[in-house]
Amino acid sequence: MAAITLTDVTKIYRGEIAAVRNITLDVPDGAFCVLVGPTGCGKSTLLRLIAGAEELTSGLIEIGDAARQSWSGGRADVAELIDASALDPSRNVYDSLTRGLRSRGLPKKEIEERALRAADTLALGSLLARKVGRASSGERSLLALGRAFAHQPRALLFDEPFAGLDPARRITMRRELRRLQRTSRTTTLYATHDHEDGLALADLLVVLDEGRVLQAGRPAEIYAAPVTAAVASLVGHSAMNLLPVRANQTGLSLEDGTHLGGASVMTTAVFATLGVRPEHLFAVTPGWEGPAPAATLPMMVDEVEHAGAVVIVHGSVGPHRVVARLAAAPQVPADGRLRLGALREHLHMFDAQSGARL
Numbered sequence: 001m002a003a004i005t006l007t008d009v010t011k012i013y014r015g016e017i018a019a020v021r022n023i024t025l026d027v028p029d030g031a032f033c034v035l036v037g038p039t040g041c042g043k044s045t046l047l048r049l050i051a052g053a054e055e056l057t058s059g060l061i062e063i064g065d066a067a068r069q070s071w072s073g074g075r076a077d078v079a080e081l082i083d084a085s086a087l088d089p090s091r092n093v094y095d096s097l098t099r100g101l102r103s104r105g106l107p108k109k110e111i112e113e114r115a116l117r118a119a120d121t122l123a124l125g126s127l128l129a130r131k132v133g134r135a136s137s138g139e140r141s142l143l144a145l146g147r148a149f150a151h152q153p154r155a156l157l158f159d160e161p162f163a164g165l166d167p168a169r170r171i172t173m174r175r176e177l178r179r180l181q182r183t184s185r186t187t188t189l190y191a192t193h194d195h196e197d198g199l200a201l202a203d204l205l206v207v208l209d210e211g212r213v214l215q216a217g218r219p220a221e222i223y224a225a226p227v228t229a230a231v232a233s234l235v236g237h238s239a240m241n242l243l244p245v246r247a248n249q250t251g252l253s254l255e256d257g258t259h260l261g262g263a264s265v266m267t268t269a270v271f272a273t274l275g276v277r278p279e280h281l282f283a284v285t286p287g288w289e290g291p292a293p294a295a296t297l298p299m300m301v302d303e304v305e306h307a308g309a310v311v312i313v314h315g316s317v318g319p320h321r322v323v324a325r326l327a328a329a330p331q332v333p334a335d336g337r338l339r340l341g342a343l344r345e346h347l348h349m350f351d352a353q354s355g356a357r358l
């Protein structure tokens with residue numbers, strides 16, 4: 001297998017659209033790297049550059065001992081870009097699984113062995129004679145995975161591979177992919193909008209925006225200490241609540257003067273952005289006996305949504321929208337006012353101007 005090293009990689013389309021800007025990144029051999037970021041942040045372009053399907057504007061891409069400074073065409077045995085929607089619907093599943101192997105001229109017996117092993121692992125054995133066009137979208141996603149791992153390239157590149165699947169199927173496929181990747185130790189890059197995918201799958205999580213890397217590291221580190229307010233809003237089960245505050249020794253207050261507590265949070269007076277994740281808020285109801293909150297948000301509740309194991313409460317704190325994910329439905333008084341608390345270790349402070357973590 002192979003490590004992937006990007007040095008100062010830039011892609012500018014038509015001389016003006018900077019899709020990828022000066023990206024330097026090391027993906028260790030055998031790692032599962034997830035690229036997350038909003039639409040248009042450059043995820044697909046980066047994968048296509050690594051696959052050799054796009055010409056680099058500048059920089060260097062190394063995959064093991066194969067390096068690319070200018071475009072010379074991708075080599076599927078080096079880095080293969082997997083796309084379930086690109087499967088030919090008129091082929092049968094077996095043909096589809098083996099196509100890339102045949103074009104590489106591998107011996108017939110090895111092709112058969114690899115294909116049957118992949119079909120067996122993914123429970124596709126009973127579908128081998130079926131036309132791809134007659135397979136369900138979940139089966140096609142499995143087939144795309146099977147092809148990817150049967151080919152055994154040095155690196156695998158996935159671009160939103162499970163985008164069309166229902167949530168339950170998505171989670172199963174995600175687990176399947178992670179299992180196959182762990183077994184084969186194939187260096188994998190996986191692009192997604194879904195930050196939960198990133199948190200669940202990645203050894204290395206890379207947060208992109210506007211063609212740049214905002215932060216790269218272990219998912220748990222990025223979740224616990226996002227380097228900027230922008231990263232905080234891009235990584236988590238849902239976006240972090242961000243509130244502009246004035247902070248000093250006496251605590252945190254909103255621009256309308258509402259005091260939020262937080263006396264020991266900042267020692268110097270600053271204009272800042274307070275960040276707190278929805279899942280880190282709790283309802284401080286009368287008779288509350290849990291830990292004392294370091295800061296409290298007086299919320300005017302406008303919607304309580306029951307979402308299975310959690311309850312999602314929507315409302316506003318001053319003029320700002322706030323969301324809380326609570327373990328149980330809170331008792332909201334008739335006036336709609338609910339005090340939400342957060343512990344010190346769950347309060348994130350960012351510079352109001354630059355967004356940098358304070």
Ligand SMILES: Nc1ncnc2c1ncn2[C@@H]1O[C@H](COP(=O)(O)OP(=O)(O)OP(=O)(O)O)[C@@H](O)[C@H]1O
Nearest residue numbers: 013017018019038039040041042043044045046193
């Ligand atoms: N062939 C192209 N020609 C011109 N501009 C392009 C081309 N491909 C992508 N872009 C632009 O480059 C930027 C990055 O696009 P890219 O598709 O890489 O983003 P993305 O993060 O994968 O988005 P999405 O999540 O929507 O797939 C966008 O502004 C896009 O419009």
